[in-house]
Amino acid sequence: MHIVIIGFGISGVSVAKTLREQSNADITIVTSENRSFFSRPALMYVYLGKMRFQDILPMPSDYWEKNNIKVVLAAIKAIDIDKQQVMLDNGSFLSYEKLVIATGSVPRSLGLNEQNIVGVQSFYSLQDLLLLQKSAKSIRHAAIIGGGLIGVELAEMFLSTGISFTFWVREKWFGSNFLPEEEAQLVTNYLKSKKIDIRFEREITHFDANELGQVTSLHSQIGERVDTDYVCVCIGVKPNIDCLENTNIHTNHGVLVNTCLQTNIPSIYAAGDCVENAEPSFGRKSVETLWYTGKRMGEYVGRNILLDHPQRYHQGIFFNSAKFFDLEYQIYGHVPVSPEEIYGSVFWKHPQNDKSIRLVYDALSDEFLGCCVLGIRFRQEVCEKWIAEKWKITEVLPALATANFDSEFSSRFEMELLNIYNNKII
Amino acid sequence: MTSILKWSQWMLSLEVKNEKGVWFSSLSNRGIVGWLLALFLSFGYITLYFFPEWLGLGQKGMPNTGFIAWFDQISIFFNGSVASQWFVYGFLYTLIILLMGIKFIIKYKNNNYQVIRTLSLLFFQLCFAFIIPEIMASLNQPAMDLKNMWPLNYYFFFDWNIKKLLSSGYFGLFLMFWGLALTFIISPVLTYFYGKRWYCSWVCGCGGLAETAGDPFRHLSDNSETAWKWERRIIYPVLFIVCLMTLAILDSFFRKNPATYLITFSHFKIIILLLLAGIIALAFWKKGWLKGISTFGKWTIISLGVVLFMGIIFSWSYNKPVLWINALKLREWYGFYVGAIFSGIIGVGFYPLMGSRVWCRFGCPMAAILGIQQRFFSRFRITVNGGQCISCGNCSTYCEMGIDVRAYAQKGENIVRSSCVGCGICAEVCPRGVLKLENGPLFVEDGKIKF
Numbered sequence: 041m042h043i044v045i046i047g048f049g050i051s052g053v054s055v056a057k058t059l060r061e062q063s064n065a066d067i068t069i070v071t072s073e074n075r076s077f078f079s080r081p082a083l084m085y086v087y088l089g090k091m092r093f094q095d096i097l098p099m100p101s102d103y104w105e106k107n108n109i110k111v112v113l114a115a116i117k118a119i120d121i122d123k124q125q126v127m128l129d130n131g132s133f134l135s136y137e138k139l140v141i142a143t144g145s146v147p148r149s150l151g152l153n154e155q156n157i158v159g160v161q162s163f164y165s166l167q168d169l170l171l172l173q174k175s176a177k178s179i180r181h182a183a184i185i186g187g188g189l190i191g192v193e194l195a196e197m198f199l200s201t202g203i204s205f206t207f208w209v210r211e212k213w214f215g216s217n218f219l220p221e222e223e224a225q226l227v228t229n230y231l232k233s234k235k236i237d238i239r240f241e242r243e244i245t246h247f248d249a250n251e252l253g254q255v256t257s258l259h260s261q262i263g264e265r266v267d268t269d270y271v272c273v274c275i276g277v278k279p280n281i282d283c284l285e286n287t288n289i290h291t292n293h294g295v296l297v298n299t300c301l302q303t304n305i306p307s308i309y310a311a312g313d314c315v316e317n318a319e320p321s322f323g324r325k326s327v328e329t330l331w332y333t334g335k336r337m338g339e340y341v342g343r344n345i346l347l348d349h350p351q352r353y354h355q356g357i358f359f360n361s362a363k364f365f366d367l368e369y370q371i372y373g374h375v376p377v378s379p380e381e382i383y384g385s386v387f388w389k390h391p392q393n394d395k396s397i398r399l400v401y402d403a404l405s406d407e408f409l410g411c412c413v414l415g416i417r418f419r420q421e422v423c424e425k426w427i428a429e430k431w432k433i434t435e436v437l438p439a440l441a442t443a444n445f446d447s448e449f450s451s452r453f454e455m456e457l458l459n460i461y462n463n464k465i466i
Numbered sequence: 467m468t469s470i471l472k473w474s475q476w477m478l479s480l481e482v483k484n485e486k487g488v489w490f491s492s493l494s495n496r497g498i499v500g501w502l503l504a505l506f507l508s509f510g511y512i513t514l515y516f517f518p519e520w521l522g523l524g525q526k527g528m529p530n531t532g533f534i535a536w537f538d539q540i541s542i543f544f545n546g547s548v549a550s551q552w553f554v555y556g557f558l559y560t561l562i563i564l565l566m567g568i569k570f571i572i573k574y575k576n577n578n579y580q581v582i583r584t585l586s587l588l589f590f591q592l593c594f595a596f597i598i599p600e601i602m603a604s605l606n607q608p609a610m611d612l613k614n615m616w617p618l619n620y621y622f623f624f625d626w627n628i629k630k631l632l633s634s635g636y637f638g639l640f641l642m643f644w645g646l647a648l649t650f651i652i653s654p655v656l657t658y659f660y661g662k663r664w665y666c667s668w669v670c671g672c673g674g675l676a677e678t679a680g681d682p683f684r685h686l687s688d689n690s691e692t693a694w695k696w697e698r699r700i701i702y703p704v705l706f707i708v709c710l711m712t713l714a715i716l717d718s719f720f721r722k723n724p725a726t727y728l729i730t731f732s733h734f735k736i737i738i739l740l741l742l743a744g745i746i747a748l749a750f751w752k753k754g755w756l757k758g759i760s761t762f763g764k765w766t767i768i769s770l771g772v773v774l775f776m777g778i779i780f781s782w783s784y785n786k787p788v789l790w791i792n793a794l795k796l797r798e799w800y801g802f803y804v805g806a807i808f809s810g811i812i813g814v815g816f817y818p819l820m821g822s823r824v825w826c827r828f829g830c831p832m833a834a835i836l837g838i839q840q841r842f843f844s845r846f847r848i849t850v851n852g853g854q855c856i857s858c859g860n861c862s863t864y865c866e867m868g869i870d871v872r873a874y875a876q877k878g879e880n881i882v883r884s885s886c887v888g889c890g891i892c893a894e895v896c897p898r899g900v901l902k903l904e905n906g907p908l909f910v911e912d913g914k915i916k917f
Contacts, residue, residue, distance in 0.1 A: 050857075081897075082858035089487035091863050098857035098876055100691070200487070331856050361854055363897040366576075370854075370899060417899035420852025445851055445902050447893055449578035 041065040043345060044126055044134050046116055046283070047142035050331055051312025053077050053098075054338025055140050055345075060107050063346055067108070068134055070126065072115040074166050076101055081331060083169045084193045088200055116283040121305055138307050138345050141284070141295055142338065145277035145313035145329050150185065150244060157247055159255040160271040163190055172197075172272075179203050179270040183258055185244055186275035187214050192364045194272050195236055206266055207231075207238040210275075214238070219412075220377060222387055223369075223396060226414055230367050230394050239264075247271070277329050279314040292316050294327050300350035301341050309345060311337035321355050323374040330360060357424045358410070367394050372423035373410025375400050383409070384433065386461045388453060390415070397457055401433035408436045416453070417445035437461055493818065494682050500818035508815030515806050518551035544600040559675065560596045564588055566678035573681075579890050579903070583667060587674040595671050608634050610641050613669050615648040617708045618832035620800065622649075625719040632727070654839060660905055661846025662836035663888025670832075672825060675814065676866065677889060680822020684891065687821030687868035694868070697828055697885065704804060705834040711800050713738065714793035721787070735782060739775070746771040804829065823866045827885060837884030845905045846888065848881040850874065854900045861892035861901060875900055 043059060045052045048071030056067050082096035094101075104111050114128040119139070126134045147162035154160040161171055184194045187209030198205045211217055213224035214231055231238055242260045250256050257267045279294030290296040290304045294316030301309055312334035313327075320326045336356060344350035361370045375398065376383060384403040389396040395415035401408050408431045411423060422443040426436050440454040492499040513520050522532025530538055534549050537557060541549035567588045574580035590613055599609040608630050616622040622645050631638040631645075656664045666673045687693075720731040729737075749768050759767075777789050787793065813825030826833050840846060848871070855878070861871035867885045871892045874881045881901075893901040 079857040079859060081856045082860075085858065085860065089490040091859055092489050095859045095863045098859070098872060332853060335853065359852070359854065361898040368897075368899050417851070417902070420854060424852070445899060447577055447579040447890060448903060449582055451578070 041137050042135060043067050043138045043140065044136035045069045045140040045142055046126070047071065047140075047144055047312070047314075048073060048077055048111065049080060049142065049144045049312060049334065051144065051334035051338040051341075052140065052142035054335045055142060055309075055311055055342040056109050058339045058342025059345065060109060062343070064108075065346075066110075068110040068112060068136075069104075070112045070114060070116065070128065070134070072113070072129075075111060075113055078166065080164075083163075083166065084197055087169060087173065087197050119284065119287050119289075121288055121308075124307065136307075138309065140341055140345070141289075141303070141308065141310040141314060142312045142334075142341075143280040143283065143314045144334075146280045146282075147273065148276045148278050150273055150275065152244065152246055154247060154271070154273060156253070157249050157255050157271075158253045159269055160247065160273060162273050163194055164274075164277070175270055176201060176203065181205065181266070181268050182270040182272065183208060183266065183268045185271065185273045187211055187217075187240075188274060188276060189362050189364075190274035192231070194274065195231070195234075196365050199234065199236070205237070206268070207236055208242045208244060208260065209238060209240050210243055212241055214240075216377070218377065219369075220375065220385075220387075220398060222389065223398065223412065223414055226389065226394060226396055227364055227367065227369075230364065234365060277313065279316065279327060279329075281314055299352045300344055301337060301353050302344070302350060309341045311341045317355075323376075324355055324358060332359065357427050359420055359423075367415055368417065369412070369414050370416075370418055371410070371412040372418065372420065373400070373408075373427045375410045375412045386433070386437070386457055386464070388457045388460055390453070395453070397453065399433060399436065399457065401436075406432040406434060408433050418443045419445040433461070488682065488685055494685070496686065496819055504815055504818045507817065508811050511806075511811040511815055514551055514555055515810065521551065521554075523551050524548070544597075545604045556596055559671070560591050563591045563671075563674045563678050566681070567674075570678050570681055574894065577890075577894055580894065583890070584677065586668045587677060590669045591671055591674045594669075607637050608641060610645075611671070612644065613648075614671070615645060615653060615832070617649075617705065617712070617835065618670070618672075618830060619645075620708055620711070620805065620831075623712045623716055624797070625715060625722075628719065653836070657836050657839045657846075658844055659846075661844050661886070661888050662833065662840045663846065663886075663903070665836060666826060666833060666887035667889045672809070672813065672830065673887065676817075676822040676826060680817050680866070683817045683822050684866035685821070685863050686819065687823060687827070687866050689862050689865060689868040689870045691870075694870075697868070700828045701830070701834045701837075704808075704829050705831040707796075707800065707804075708831040710789070710791065711793070711796045714788055714791040714796055717788040718793045739778065742771060742775050742778070746775065821866055821868070823868075823887070826887065827867050833885070833887075840886070841882060841884035845907065846882075846886075847904060847906055848886065848892065849902050849904050849906070850878050850880055851898075851900045851902070853878055854898045856898055858897060860895040860897065864891050864895045866891070871901070 041063075043065050045055050045067065048069050052069055056069060059065060059067055076097050077099060078093065079096045079098055082091065085091040086093055086096060112128070112134070114130050116126060117129050118127040119125075120127065124136050124139075126136060126139065128134065147164050149155065159175070161168055163169070163172065182198055182203055182205035184191050184198070184205055185208045187207075191207065191209070195205070195207055213221065214228040216224040219227065239260070242262070242264075245259045245261050247255050248257045248259075255269060255271055257265055258271065259265050281291050281295055284291055284295065288305065289308060295303055295310040295314050296316050296318060297303055297310050299319065301311060301315065303310055313329040315327070315337060317324075317326050317328070320328075337353065340351065340353045357373055359370070359372045361368070363369065382403055384401045384406075386399045387396065393415065397411065397413050397416060399408065399411045408426050410427060411418065419442070437458050440457060441452065444452065444454075488494040491497070493503065494500065518534070519525055522530055522534040524530045524534075529535070530548055534551065534554055537549035537554045540557060541547060541553045545553075567584050571581050571584050594613045595611050599611055603609040611619070621627050628642070631642045634641075653665065667677055716734060720734050724731040746768060749764070749771065774789070781787065781789050808829045809825045813829065816824050855872070855875040857872055857876045859872050861875060862869070862873070865871050866889060867887060869881070869883050869886060871881060888903055890903050893903060
């Protein structure tokens with residue numbers, strides 16, 4: 041059996057690894073980015089000089105050859121579903137019996153025609169990193185647009201290399217589109233303590249460019265104009281499905297799949313950022329552009345390809361983690377941004393340090409729904425167990441210590457949460 | 467000179483977490499500055515060990531001059547006599563650990579594990595390795611580093627050391643029993659509960675230097691599988707040789723004094739044979755403990771044991787030195803090649819080239835023993851937090867023992883490796899909080915802790 045995987049990110053690689061563990065099928069991975077599989081979230085560390093490029097390769101470079109997985113460096117020109125062939129931009133084509141679309145995502149655009157302005161880029165791919173490294177020396181004042189994780193990474197990168205910059209954020213607080221308000225305030229204050237020029241509730245209306253097409257300044261909706269010779273747009277990503285345009289594969293925002301991650305063409309599967317899940321479970325998005333989701337989907341697809349009766353994809357209990365400079369963030373289960381009346385929430389914040397814990401539960405049934413922590417580490421297995429077994433908040437609170445995953449000798453705060461909850465009840 | 471000045475400035479800079487750009491700096495990226503420092507350290511060791519007169523050590527009762535003489539007053543303060551090259555070495559070694567240890571504590575001040583661990587290292591270096599032996603010496607008692615145990619302290623069972631301890635009254639006897647207890651009781655018990663970290667990154671002097679002065683070079687440890695292979699190929703033979711050497715020296719000691727002490731030559735013979743038979747029997751009987759060792763490795767251990775057993779019996783029955791080994795020659799050889807060149811010149815001199823734990827990783831017989839115990843009979847492990855690894859590689863890059871931590875973490879497997887010294891830096895640098903050092907239950911299924 042010949043299986044072609046389009047995309048060499050975590051999703052495509054997870055498919056290939058799972059396949060190889062269970063079969064000796066012919067596997068070909070097609071990628072237009074790079075011959076080695078690297079950890080995308082680690083690109084910033086290469087810029088910072090904390091790691092070299094070879095250090096962010098999750099598998100030894102001879103892994104692919106050793107495991108007989110072919111890697112082809114080319115872009116997809118077309119997919120011929122009837123002939124079961126993938127046309128490549130180098131003129132050749134690959135025949136497949138099963139095809140996996142793991143094309144990932146592409147950065148969203150501001151819609152200000154910024155693709156045509158020199159000095160405006162995103163920070164997503166290896167090519168973006170190389171471009172930034174090349175430009176870094178000559179930057180006088182940079183702009184970061186978008187208050188997400190990549191924006192903070194860029195802030196850390198610019199700060200470490202002494203590049204002056206302005207951080208443009210659409211929301212009222214940093215992260216108020218994915219964090220409850222108290223957490224968003226905590227992160228915002230933390231970022232402000234880094235002496236970053238961060239401007240909230242701003243939207244960029246247009247860029248000025250000189251006669252060479254090089255960006256010179258930008259304008260916000262409240263009439264500010266800031267001289268800027270380098271702009272990084274990082275306002276999120278969207279599924280990368282351009283190469284499917286002239287095919288019969290059904291797409292909407294992303295590639296539409298059934299519950300087994302199969303597209304409308306039975307021999308074609310999809311995994312990762314490019315997937316649009318038609319029936320996401322409670323509290324989940326239909327397009328989930330996360331490393332963890334891509335890895336999980338890839339493993340399911342890898343197994344399903346070999347099965348006569350594909351297995352249903354279970355999203356599992358949601359979890360995610362991030363790091364804003366040195367401030368770590370973890371979330372398990374369902375933590376709504378604005379707790380409505382049906383949710384109860386126990387929130388504790390350290391009086392001096394940047395640490396907080398929030399437990400969310402159903403106010404009517406007391407069922408534990410999820411938690412998020414800043415500056416503290418929780419144990420995934422334990423949180424998942426509580427959620428899956430529908431523990432009550434009154435059972436979770438006394439057992440909270442078992443979830444702690446901080447390093448030994450760390451200060452503990454379980455009693456504080458219990459007190460907050462007890463005071464609330466009285 | 468300017469680069470050394472700049473280096474000392476940078477090393478002492480109190481900036482928090484200045485790990486940024488370690489791969490950009492000439493010092494920490496095996497650049498010119500790094501190579502110069504490696505040469506400087508290596509030659510420093512060579513001079514100190516073999517040509518102390520170049521540094522001004524007084525020859526044949528002459529007073530010290532130059533560099534060594536600077537330390538005369540300090541030495542007189544501590545033990546009443548002028549400085550020897552070993553006093554200068556011990557003094558500078560301790561000073562560097564103290565200074566760099568403070569820098570390390572400031573860098574990781576938000577992590578209690580790192581702070582407490584480093585304070586422990588500073589305490590043991592300052593008190594156990596430096597002050598207490600000096601006090602012992604000034605009281606005309608045998609001086610001993612109370613935390614330095616066999617086989618790292620390879621001369622503990624040398625005839626001159628045994629004679630010295632046994633001729634120093636109750637205090638010497640106490641030191642003798644302390645040394646034996648340390649190796650055969652205290653160390654196995656602590657390693658069972660906490661892993662080898664209780665020694666390697668909390669107490670040991672070599673570890674102390676590696677963790678403090680060596681911290682800026684930890685990313686230079688090669689984490690390839692080839693390096694791991696060489697690690698095993700070198701460290702276990704060193705352990706083997708140190709055991710052979712100790713056996714041979716004790717054999718010649720008892721040969722000269724067959725019935726002077728509580729333990730006679732025949733007692734000694736019986737103890738050794740029983741010990742060896744015990745190890746062989748254990749390898750046969752509890753094969754499950756050797757799970758993870760290749761069949762080749764298993765049979766090497768067993769057949770080597772049998773060959774040794776037969777060889778020892780033969781040599782003793784012909785009344786020859788055990789295994790016909792020339793104890794004096796082997797001792798000289800070990801002291802020069804392993805004691806001086808490997809642990810000193812390469813062990814420290816190569817910090818800027820091969821990372822801070824070259825000796826601990828490839829050479830230290832103590833680390834080898836503790837490692838075997840840690841791998842097969844200890845509650846210590848590094849646990850992985852579910853599926854949260856993003857394969858970024860910080861853990862593998864900053865592991866000073868060159869363990870490819872990521873290879874385990876991305877599979878969600880706990881890390882139980884004989885070489886891990888439990889420094890905790892992998893857990894500290896992980897951007898997603900995936901790793902935690904834990905003393906869990908002894909037996910786990912599929913490499914995962916069950917709740």
